[in-house]
Amino acid sequence: MADQVRNSVEVLAARLADAGSRIRPILEELLPRGRQDFLSDAVWHHLDTGGKLIRPAICVLTCERLGGRAENALYFAAAVELMHNMLLIHDDVEDGDTIRRDRETVWVKYGPANAINVGDYLLGVAYRAILRSPVGENVTVRLVRAFTEAFETTCRGQALDLNCRAREDLTVGDYLEMVTLKTGRYLALGMVGGGIIAGLDPIALSPIEALGESMGAAFQIRDDMIDLTAGKGRGGVTGNDIREGKPSILYAHAVSAAGPAERRDLVRIMRKPRQETTDADVAWVRGLYDRLGSLEFARAEADRLVERAFETIERIPVEDKGFFRRLTRYMVSRTK
């Protein structure tokens, strides 16, 4: 990136952090700490792990950029953050993940039953937050609809994710469908909600939704690459997706590109229960990804999606498109 671009992305990052900090008090209001209700402790155990409040921040800034008032978007933004966190809590139970952001996951600390129930509860709180938005009833209904569609779509993507693990015939197309459902729609949600609150009509919203989908897919590809190269805040362990047999873009590429013998070995390793997958297995898969150029392929796919995002931005009915370009660069910068 040129220096000027890098600077403007850094300015955006600071503004996102600032917007994110406006969400914390809303979460504290919606979920008072220290209640003796067998929910509060688990909720805050999870929320206090941090998280950069990036999704709600995007919602607030998008609303402003499209001519709305940031104040009106805060509750919906909080709802997006709550959905994100209830999905993480449930995901961790579903995947058996024990560490999240270098801390015990909710199900490890409070048991799977409480983790499931706490996640359910947070979704209820998210809807409660939407209903507190200081907007008219017609806008509230549109927000509830957008939120519900994104949630449903995410669950459909999660169903593909859960049931495509170590599939021999997984294609990159299947992968992209899955991540668009699972990651794209709910990353788009903050922007879409911000647009609704700013008063955009459904036609004007459609490129924003499409932008979120490209951005979400690129973001997920980045996440897959990070898992292999740096680890995802699980004590720095890399290769978790291999241990869990997750359908990452690297797997989707390699299983399509490998010859029959290597494909058979790859699938065999991916199908092993996590605790039986050895470090040597992970190293072998990593070597295969290297030989097949899966990381380069992933990087190229991410670039292609960013290109598409930039094209989509041209269709957003706003004069200053720089915000959306910087946002796209920011969200995928770690893939570069």
Next chain:
Amino acid sequence: MADQVRNSVEVLAARLADAGSRIRPILEELLPRGRQDFLSDAVWHHLDTGGKLIRPAICVLTCERLGGRAENALYFAAAVELMHNMLLIHDDVEDGDTIRRDRETVWVKYGPANAINVGDYLLGVAYRAILRSPVGENVTVRLVRAFTEAFETTCRGQALDLNCRAREDLTVGDYLEMVTLKTGRYLALGMVGGGIIAGLDPIALSPIEALGESMGAAFQIRDDMIDLTAGKGRGGVTGNDIREGKPSILYAHAVSAAGPAERRDLVRIMRKPRQETTDADVAWVRGLYDRLGSLEFARAEADRLVERAFETIERIPVEDKGFFRRLTRYMVSRTK
């Protein structure tokens, strides 16, 4: 019951069955069968276990009785049924229950991860159903609010349930608080939604909400008694609540009424993991309940709640209160 009352309750049962049958096509429309999405099969595996669609039927009939059109209530009624079923699917994972309505539970057949995700998905579909209601935006917002409040309250009740198992100091008061949260609010929801659609204002709705809470608590007490006497559609096995250490009214009464030695033994048995609880343990607890008169106590509590329900009905702003009386009798008749 006098013959005439019995007859009118039977007429009501037939009308409820009829109203319930109008919900099935809505569920089929919301959730098309046979989709290759790793959701549809699990959803219908569960929904096809039957269930009497009693909650949505109550919604539809209440709407009619309060002067609304049944047609307008069908989607909200379906949403209530979907919430009920997503809670059952999650409950079965949380409790480790393997059989529901004499069939394998979703998590046994499709794995816990899919069961959690399918439950989440159904909640999304429930909100989608609410949004399809042919009512104005102001009514839609009220329906979303009522639904969300009931869902959140149910999760709060479930949190108490999960964390009060085999508690030594559980009182009947704790139990009633728990079931009012866990069962009352969402049993009330169908009636409340029916009332909203019929155009009742919040003040007029308040006795309907209170009625649902009394009725829900009485219904849950009935359920606790049935678990001990007839079994709850789990292959006719009785005493499941004892095996699972669940805080039933029988346990709440006995643990308060027993002397120190018997209390210690009772708590010890309730705390055993299910598979270690022997038939002799269950028989001993049953004997203790007999000696302490816990079943009689439960029956008297249910009667008291029915009395309270009847008093509440007097405050519902409708001329013909007979429907609500018959409904109350119908819901708790199996405790008699």
